[in-house]
Amino acid sequence: MKISFLIHTIYGIGGTIRTTLNLAEELADRHEVEIVSVFRHRDIPLFAIDPRISVVPLVDTRPSSPTNEKKHPLQLQPAELFPKNEARYKEYSKLSDERVQAHYAGSDADVIIGTRPGLVAYVAQFARERAVLIGQEHMTHNHHKPELRAEMYDHLARLDAFVTVSEGDAASYREQMPLPDTRVLAIPNSVPEPMVAPSDTSGTTVVAAGRLASEKQYQVLIEAFAKVAAVRPEWTLRICGWGNQKDRLRRRIDELGLYNRAHLMGPRSPIEPEWVKGAIAVSTSRHESFGMTLVEAMRCGLPVVSTDCDYGPREIIEDGVDGLLVPVGDVDAIAGALLKLIDDEDLRRRMGAAALRNARRFDPGPVAKQYEELFAELGAATASRGAASRGAAPRIAAATGDSEEFAPVADCAVGQDGELGVTLLPLPPSPERQDGLRPSRGAGLRLVCTHQDAKAEERAFAFDAEGRATVPAGADFAEGVWTCHVELPEGERVALATRAVDQRGAMRAADRMVAGAAVRQLVPYVKQGVLSLRSWGRPVHAEVGDILLADRKIMLTGRLLGRGALADDPVLLLRRRGKDPAELTFPVGREGSDGFRVTVPCAAPAARQTAAHDVWDLWLRYAPDAEPVRPGRVLDDVVEKGSLIPYPGTELMKKRPLAAVRAVARKLRGRPQERVTVKIFYSASNDLVLNVVDKPIK
Structure with missing residues (x-):
């Protein structure tokens, strides 16, 4: 049979995109599968797409594309057939109405699946009568506003089936929104077997993943992790994803002094190589229709700490067996659950093994079978039109002597x-x-x-x-x-x-x-x-540890590695770049045989400021007769740390000669005084650099 998925965009990153691709790829073994992407906003999808799957973009919104349709006359007119209370209503238009309608008017698909409320409405209005019509709910009934639920009722009533991803949400629909002629059922999302070996849970990293959005409550997670870090400072937190809460979360990390421990890693695809770096996975969502990240983490062998929100987590995690469920928004409970797994390595290992074992029920094979049985029960054509009958397109061209193409x-x-x-x-x-x-x-x-x-x-x-x-x-x-x-x-x-x-x-x-x-x-x-x-290759290297910011000082720790040895009186050098070079020297204290610690008063480089943006390189002279080396952090997995491990800046009053101070005071009377920001960061080579930058007067 031919199966058509209608999705907002297949070119981005997110749970709906991931689960659609997982299901589509499994179905492509036996059926013809297309993904109709209403919008195309980038050239290449962020997720790899099986070449057996046809991708049909309808509206081109790529900024650099010669066929960009953002200014198309119909794109500038509001949609008439897309629900007005849908969250993405403003992104839709008469052009999207027209394109989706035209595509399905000529479609020979046996099954058409809408993947969000507005697209379910499109399917209900535009699909030909012979097709089986299915709507998917990737959120929950209670998540939607009453106005949208009312607007969607007639559309849902035209469907053959409406599929939620949890039994709890299916029950909610049956009770609160009865649809006599539409079959309402739950089929979970699928997650394939990871392409990397599972975690052995022996590390010291807690991993979370998902959109940086308010419903994920990452601020609660950061506050809980602050309690963890206070007693287990060797542990770190990594949050993978992007979203509009990034700046707010960054500020909270800095306020709690967690900049050495909690890191916003940005979007990661595929995500499995990031999960297996962890020893524990965590989710603090306010609500989860399913919980794709929970299953992904479990399939990678991680025990999961999750809030017991509606509806997915409690249907995925067996509390006390493969993870721990905690109340929504409870900082102390989240911290306590994390510490329980941190402090009991045997428990962590047992739960990780159980998670790996129990999550196999979400493999795409069994999930796709449930969909295929549903299609058949609803009368969809059953003739095979998929890869088995027409020959699967290979993922990699053969490396044979007569092959014209080899794409390893x-x-x-x-x-x-x-x-x-x-x-x-x-x-x-x-x-x-x-x-x-x-x-x-x-x-x-x-x-x-x-x-x-x-x-x-x-x-x-x-x-x-x-x-x-x-x-x-x-x-x-x-x-x-x-x-x-x-x-x-x-x-x-x-x-x-x-x-x-x-x-x-x-x-x-x-x-x-x-x-x-x-x-x-x-x-x-x-x-x-x-x-x-x-690659990094250095005869002698100063590997940076923690960097602490307090009392307008930068306190730096580290270890000297390689073929050098710390003398009794090492020094840290600040060397200014540019046309007006300068050098500042600070004494370095030793800690053990190879450890060092140094404090840099921010006022020292600020007082030597000669330009609106001074750049100082850090060097460690570990012995009087040795060439200095650059302190940096290279002995981990983060290739470029600058944006992933930032440190907050320190603001200072701008230093001026006395006469200039009086002149400026007269000129700026009643206005904010000029200030500078001193900030330390990692360069492109992961060596430490310090900036002194004028802070604009507002």
């Missing part, structure tokens, strides 16, 4: 010893072969890594017959960015794309440093769609 895709992982493994994904059977056998994955191929700046500098590693290339731990890579290609036997090179990059082994790089040996770190990541490596 690999998984990459850092081992606990620092070894890097790059594994090509399985190649499809050659179309010329009738026995179903596929060519050897990697025979004759090489992984070639090229330095971005010194392009003549390369490192090459052979793929074995199973398609695996190994970069040994401690391999000699010059510092900088390296780009990865696959070299074919005849010498042609093709950029290497990735499915998943598992950086876990990079998180514990400091633990495997050998005394007296040069410091080396190699972190894989994706840059512009291509597998890249960020």
Whole structure:
């Protein structure tokens, strides 16, 4: 049969997009599947889309596109057929009305599925009579305003089925919004098996993921984690996602002094490599129709602490077995549950194993089967029109001698010893072969890594017959960015794309440093769609620990690693860049054999300000006769820390000579006095830099 999903946009990131793709990909094994995206706001979707799935964008809103339709006359007129009380009503128009109606007027789809209220209304109005019409509820009945529920009633009544993602919400619809001729049932969202190995729960990281929106209550999580960090300061919190609450959350982190412990990591796709870096997952939502992130985390082997909100969490988590349920908004209860798992490693491991086991019920296979049974019961055509009958489009072109196209895709992982493994994904059977056998994955191929700046500098590693290339731990890579290609036997090179990059082994790089040996770190990541490596190689390195800001001072801790040794009187140097160089010196205290601590009064560089924006580099002279080294943080998995690990600035009165002070005072009488901000941050190479910047007078 042919199945059509109607979605707001498939080009973004979010739970509805993820679950639609998960279900569509599973159904594509047996059926013809299309995803109709009302809007296309970027060139390439953020999630990888199986090539067996047809994507049909209807309205082009890409800013740089020559076919951008934001100024189309019909786009400037409000929608007439989209519910006026729908949250996204203002984004819809007569143009979207017309495009969706035209698409389904000529559609031969057997099943049409709307994925949000307004699109369910479109399906009910525009779909041809022969199709089975299904609406999906990815929020909850109680989440919608009464005005929208009233507006949607007639549309829902025209459907063959209305599917919620939890039994609790289905019951709410049946009770509060009876639909005699529409079957109302619950089918959970699906989450596929992760492409990375599960977490062993042995780390010290708590992970949360989702939109940075008010309903996720991340502010409550941050406040709860402040209580955790007060007694377990070695633990950190990572929140993955984007949204309009980012600045507010950033301010709260700074207010609580958690800038060393709580980090807003931005959107991550795929998310599984981030989950497996954690030891515990947490969700503090006010409401969850389902809880995709809960299942994702559990499928990655993490025990979950979640608020017991309506409706999903209590249908996903077995309290005390694979996770812990706590009251909504209860800071103390959330902190207590996290500490319970932090302090009991055996419990954490048992719950993680149970989570991995219990979450298999959300695999796309069983979930898709429930949908297929529903389609059949509702009378949808059952003839196979999918991949099995027409031949699945391969994910990767075959690496055969007569192939005109080779588009390699690999998984990459850092081992606990620092070894890097790059594994090509399985190649499809050659179309010329009738026995179903596929060519050897990697025979004759090489992984070639090229330095971005010194392009003549390369490192090459052979793929074995199973398609695996190994970069040994401690391999000699010059510092900088390296780009990865696959070299074919005849010498042609093709950029290497990735499915998943598992950086876990990079998180514990400091633990495997050998005394007296040069410091080396190699972190894989994706840059512009291509597998890249960020390398650091330093004979001596000052690895930064915590940075504390108090009393208009910057207090910095760290360790000296590599082939150097701290003398009795090391010093920290601030060196100003630009046309007016200067140097400031601060004494450094020793802590143990390789630890150091230094305090920099913010007033010192502020008093030497010569421009509206002074930039000072930090250097550590660890011994009187040694060349100074740059303090930085490189021994973890975060390639570029500048925006992910920011520190708040310190405001000071702008220093002036006495005569200038009097002149300015007369000029600015009754107005705010001029101030400067002193701020420390990580550069693009993850070395520490300090800014002194004029703060504008408002």
